[in-house]
Amino acid sequence: MKLKLLIVGAGMYVCGRGTDGFGTVLPSLYEAYRCGLIERVDVIATRPASIQGLMEKNNRLNERMGFGFPVHGHSGADAYRRALKEIKPDCVIISVPDHLHARVAIQAANAGSHVLVVKPLAPTAKEAKEMIQAAQKNQVYGAVEFHKRFDDANLKIRDMFSQGKLGDLLYIVVNYSQRKIIPQQMFKDWSNKTNIFQYLGVHYADLIYFVTGAKPIRVMATGQKQWLTAKGIATHDAIQVVIEWSLGKKEFTSIIATNWIDPNTSSAMSDQKISLVGTKGRIDSDQKNRGVQIVTDENGIEDFNPYFSQLYTDTTGQTVFRGYGERSIHQFLRDVSNIKLGVQKPKDLRNFRPTFEQGLVSTAIIEAVGVSLKKNNVWVNVRG
Numbered sequence: 001m002k003l004k005l006l007i008v009g010a011g012m013y014v015c016g017r018g019t020d021g022f023g024t025v026l027p028s029l030y031e032a033y034r035c036g037l038i039e040r041v042d043v044i045a046t047r048p049a050s051i052q053g054l055m056e057k058n059n060r061l062n063e064r065m066g067f068g069f070p071v072h073g074h075s076g077a078d079a080y081r082r083a084l085k086e087i088k089p090d091c092v093i094i095s096v097p098d099h100l101h102a103r104v105a106i107q108a109a110n111a112g113s114h115v116l117v118v119k120p121l122a123p124t125a126k127e128a129k130e131m132i133q134a135a136q137k138n139q140v141y142g143a144v145e146f147h148k149r150f151d152d153a154n155l156k157i158r159d160m161f162s163q164g165k166l167g168d169l170l171y172i173v174v175n176y177s178q179r180k181i182i183p184q185q186m187f188k189d190w191s192n193k194t195n196i197f198q199y200l201g202v203h204y205a206d207l208i209y210f211v212t213g214a215k216p217i218r219v220m221a222t223g224q225k226q227w228l229t230a231k232g233i234a235t236h237d238a239i240q241v242v243i244e245w246s247l248g249k250k251e252f253t254s255i256i257a258t259n260w261i262d263p264n265t266s267s268a269m270s271d272q273k274i275s276l277v278g279t280k281g282r283i284d285s286d287q288k289n290r291g292v293q294i295v296t297d298e299n300g301i302e303d304f305n306p307y308f309s310q311l312y313t314d315t316t317g318q319t320v321f322r323g324y325g326e327r328s329i330h331q332f333l334r335d336v337s338n339i340k341l342g343v344q345k346p347k348d349l350r351n352f353r354p355t356f357e358q359g360l361v362s363t364a365i366i367e368a369v370g371v372s373l374k375k376n377n378v379w380v381n382v383r384g
């Protein structure tokens with residue numbers, strides 16, 4: 001079934017604003033269009049210049065992919081409300097700053113559209129619950145674009161855990177950071193409205209929940225404000241979070257360290273590693289160094305992740321977009337198509353997808369982390 005799709009937001013994640021690339025959402029839609037899943041796409045941004053930037057990226061993608069793609073742009077802070085009414089999209093992908101997720105998602109659900117929100121679901125459990133209620137009331141499917149659930153390296157971790165090969169899980173350590181350019185340039189308009197745990201740490205909070213099915217009990221967070229504050233950006237450079245998780249009678253602890261002040265000369269935009277230690281085994285997964293290192297006069301040393309979202313020329317000479325980012329968006333569109341065809345219902349997906357209900361878990365963690373930081377690093381219970 002071909003879908004009418006509305007995208008709210010035309011930034012870095014949608015089309016690679018401010019980068020040489022094309023982002024993740026827009027090129028993924030080319031693949032979905034090629035598979036016959038899309039009828040038309042409308043994109044909303046606040047400023048006309050953002051839509052112009054999106055159209056330029058789209059034209060360049062047209063050339064690379066070798067086929068045209070019907071994208072219509074609209075601008076204005078309120079333009080998404082009009083579009084929901086006039087276009088009546090089958091589904092909406094929301095990629096606006098975090099503090100706006102709930103507002104846009106609830107209106108989309110109330111308009112009867114299925115909704116995919118980029119991570120995090122929302123910054124607070126209250127907003128997340130309102131989103132869940134809006135989706136349930138309108139019988140639409142609501143999901144979070146947690147693409148790390150689609151990375152084969154993480155599926156292996158999940159299998160090892162669920163098959164008991166690690167024994168009883170004792171602790172998990174995550175190290176995740178990005179370059180200074182992210183808070184300083186890319187998101188300078190809203191980096192002080194979020195924090196680095198909410199921006200990066202949430203991916204692994206969700207992944208730990210996805211891998212283990214455990215319930216987060218309480219958190220304790222510490223953070224440092226130095227480099228960014230000196231540049232006039234009022235947010236933490238780095239945040240370290242301890243989370244206690246319960247698996248019925250057993251418990252384990254995770255430690256997630258995040259920063260966004262890595263040098264801009266680092267060998268990859270994202271540096272990310274996870275280790276899980278259990279009574280019968282351990283897994284260490286370097287999710288930055290995937291074994292492909294490139295060195296050029298132009299860009300120096302780069303550790304290249306071939307598995308996230310990339311354009312490639314396939315064996316027939318055709319340009320294709322591949323990776324776990326693409327698979328995550330494709331899965332949402334396929335699910336919406338199946339719901340519209342009556343093959344499945346939103347509630348059938350409850351245990352299998354990053355639904356709004358599942359997104360509440362990592363949102364409750366984010367909120368508790370914010371409280372711990374404000375209250376001198378006290379332990380805070382997670383209330384989902």
Ligand SMILES: NC(=O)c1ccc[n+]([C@@H]2O[C@H](COP(=O)([O-])OP(=O)(O)OC[C@H]3O[C@@H](n4cnc5c(N)ncnc54)[C@H](O)[C@@H]3O)[C@@H](O)[C@H]2O)c1
Pocket residue numbers: 008009010011012013014017044045046047050076077078079080095096097098100118119120145186187199
């Ligand atoms: N999953 C990931 O790996 C990943 C990566 C980057 C960003 N993100 C998430 O994507 C979201 C957006 O991030 P980005 O990097 O694209 O940011 P960005 O600052 O590049 O873009 C934000 C976009 O939101 C639009 N916008 C803001 N208010 C709006 C409104 N009222 N109506 C319509 N459009 C509005 C702006 O016009 C802009 O196009 C954030 O929630 C972020 O956490 C996810």
